[in-house]
Amino acid sequence: MDSFAGKTAVITGAGSGIGAAMADYAVAQGMKLVLADVDREGLERVRAGLATDDVLVQPTDVTDPAAVAALADAAWDRFGQVDLLCANAGIVPGGRHRPVWEYEPADWRWAFGVNVDGVTNCIRSFVPRLLRESRPAHVQITGSVAGFVSGAGSACYGASKHAVVRVAEALYAGLRDEQAPIGVTLLAPGLVATRIYDSERSRPAHLQASAGPAAEAPELQSIADQLYAHALTPAEAARITFEGIRENRFYVFTSDRFDGAIRRRTEAILARSNPEFESLLALTKGDVGMTENAS
Numbered sequence: 599m600d601s602f603a604g605k606t607a608v609i610t611g612a613g614s615g616i617g618a619a620m621a622d623y624a625v626a627q628g629m630k631l632v633l634a635d636v637d638r639e640g641l642e643r644v645r646a647g648l649a650t651d652d653v654l655v656q657p658t659d660v661t662d663p664a665a666v667a668a669l670a671d672a673a674w675d676r677f678g679q680v681d682l683l684c685a686n687a688g689i690v691p692g693g694r695h696r697p698v699w700e701y702e703p704a705d706w707r708w709a710f711g712v713n714v715d716g717v718t719n720c721i722r723s724f725v726p727r728l729l730r731e732s733r734p735a736h737v738q739i740t741g742s743v744a745g746f747v748s749g750a751g752s753a754c755y756g757a758s759k760h761a762v763v764r765v766a767e768a769l770y771a772g773l774r775d776e777q778a779p780i781g782v783t784l785l786a787p788g789l790v791a792t793r794i795y796d797s798e799r800s801r802p803a804h805l806q807a808s809a810g811p812a813a814e815a816p817e818l819q820s821i822a823d824q825l826y827a828h829a830l831t832p833a834e835a836a837r838i839t840f841e842g843i844r845e846n847r848f849y850v851f852t853s854d855r856f857d858g859a860i861r862r863r864t865e866a867i868l869a870r871s872n873p874e875f876e877s878l879l880a881l882t883k884g885d886v887g888m889t890e891n892a893s
C-alpha cells in the first residue's frame with residue numbers, strides 16, 4: 599500500500615497510545631477512519647482531536663467475536679470498503695515482573711483474550727471480506743518485541759505476544775498461498791511512552807484477580823517511570839508503522855536494541871543449548887531513544 603489518501607483504515611485500541619497516534623497519522627495522510635476501543639471516553643477524546651469528520655467511532659470489546667463482527671459491518675456500512683485493518687489493541691496485566699507461577703488464571707484469560715483473540719477475531723471478521731473483494735488491502739498487527747525475546751519477566755504478556763507473532767506469520771503465509779493482494783505488517787514495538795502498563799484501568803470485572811491488581815516492586819516501578827519518561831513517542835511509533843505498511847514490510851521493529859537478545863535466543867535454539875536470558879529491565883534500559891528499524 600504505497601498510497602493512503604482517500605482510503606479507509608480500521609484501528610482497534612484507538613483510544614490511546616499507538617492506536618491514537620496511528621489515527622492522527624492516518625488523518626494526515628487523507629484517510630477515513632473507523633476507531634474502536636473498549637474505552638468509550640478515550641475514543642471520544644481521540645475523535646475530538648482529529649482534523650476530519652470522516653470518522654466513525656465504534657466502542658468495541660475485541661475479545662468478543664460478535665462485537666468485532668459488528669465493527670466490520672459498521673465499517674463497510676459507513677464507508678463501503680476497508681483498505682487497512684490495524685489490529686492494535688493490547689494490554690499488560692499488572693505486576694509484570696512477577697514470576698510465572700504467580701499469575702492467576704484471570705491474568706492469562708485477560709491477556710490472551712485481548713492480545714490474541716483480539717487479533718484472531720479481527721482476522722476472522724475482516725479478511726474473508728477483503729478476499730471476496732479481491733483488491734489491494736493491508737492488515738497491520740501490533741505485536742511486541744516481547745514476542746521475540748524471552749526470560750523470567752513479563753511472562754503473561756510475553757507469552758501472548760509470542761502467540762501474536764505466530765498468528766501474524768500464519769496470516770502472511772496463508773495470504774501468499776492464496777496469491778491475495780493483501781499485505782501484512784507485524785509491528786514489534788520496543789519501549790514506547792504509552793499507558794499500556796496502566797492497563798488495569800480497563801480490566802473487566804469478571805476477570806479481576808482474586809487478590810486485586812498486582813503492584814510492581816517500588817524499586818522496579820521507579821526504574822520503569824524513568825525509562826518511560828524518555829521512551830519513543832507514540833507518534834514516532836505510528837510513523838515507523840506506516841512506513842512499514844507503505845513499503846509492504848512484514849517485520850517492523852521500533853528499535854534495534856533487542857537484536858542481540860533475539861539472535862542469542864535463536865542461536866541457542868539451533869545449537870540445542872540451554873538459553874541465557876537478560877533481565878527485561880536490562881534489555882529495556884538500552885531501548886530509550888532508539889528508533890532504528892530492524893527488519
